[in-house]
Amino acid sequence: MAAPSSEPRSAPRLPPLWLWLRLPVLILLAACAAMASAAQAEPPLSEAPRRVVFLAQDFRNGGITAVYRGFEQACQELGWTLSIVNGKGDKATIRRQFDEALRAGPDGIVLGGFDEADIADRLALSSRPLPVLVGWHAAPRHGSTPHLFANVSTDPAVVADMAAALVAQPGGARAGVVIFNDSRFDIANVKTLRMREALSRCASCELLAVEDLPISNASKDMPAALERLHRQFGTRWTHVLAINDVYMDSMHFPLLALGRRDVVGIAAGDGSRTALSRIRSGRSQQLATIAEPTGQQGWQLADELKRAFARQPPSGRVARPIAITTELLRQLGQLEVDDLLPYRAEYRQQWSISPPSAAKAP
Incomplete structure (x- = not known):
């Protein structure tokens, strides 16, 4: 695919790298205040126990798995009956399972990571x-x-901007970038387009290719794709931007086999546990991930369902993504990325439920 022009265009400049790297903790603290304010302003929601289904696009996607864990926690505290279904990345399977879920007559269904158009x-x-x-x-x-009723997500344009900012630095070293996309998903296409636009405004950046590789095939197809890119671009290729951490799961060892320890990976979502572990170690070629507070989003899914059951409007909440680097993870120690956010306590207060016993509290 032809690379867009590298000439700068008249557009808002991305914030400098140091700002993305130093703001995450402040963003977490600001989010704490925002959550508290929102909870105090909203009346308690009281509803009978419900039967709900979480239909996942593919549990090999760490973001989906993390959101499900948060949703499962919330359902347990609400006393809801939760069924779980794994589409395994296959559209026909997802459609069949959705039909089966409809026939079962649940009160609510969560579409976990696949497009409503499907x-x-x-x-x-x-x-x-x-x-x-x-x-x-x-x-x-x-x-x-x-x-x-509600689609829970960060703003994909913000996620993409934050990822691209780690590459497209004014006056930075030359960067030859390959973007990995999964064009089956509209949200992935939004991220890809936004990252392309950011790179086109960077005088030292060259977009070498956009690789359309389904997330569900990444572990199988990534080694061959990396070898082909290495043959095609050689040392011109310095960076990978990907719409999801899953691509990074299968990138490290094939690049080592090619002698390409210099290629740097940055994921525009979603902050999977596997990604956080390798970034925390500081030994991975994945420099960063732009994480979503997936635990909080899992609870928000339950809150949106609860609002719908009570005939209240959607919450309108939009979580702020967080640039996760080795430095930030070392500052957090053993804490999870969204452990600083008091969303569990805020939602319990809003829902008028008591926390579990100290031995079981998350």
């Missing part, structure tokens, strides 16, 4: 009353959609 026709064909639908990364943008 099942839109199934809704039209259903003869049953439809459950409440909420999604995580189920639409290009956060908020309500024609089919979803």
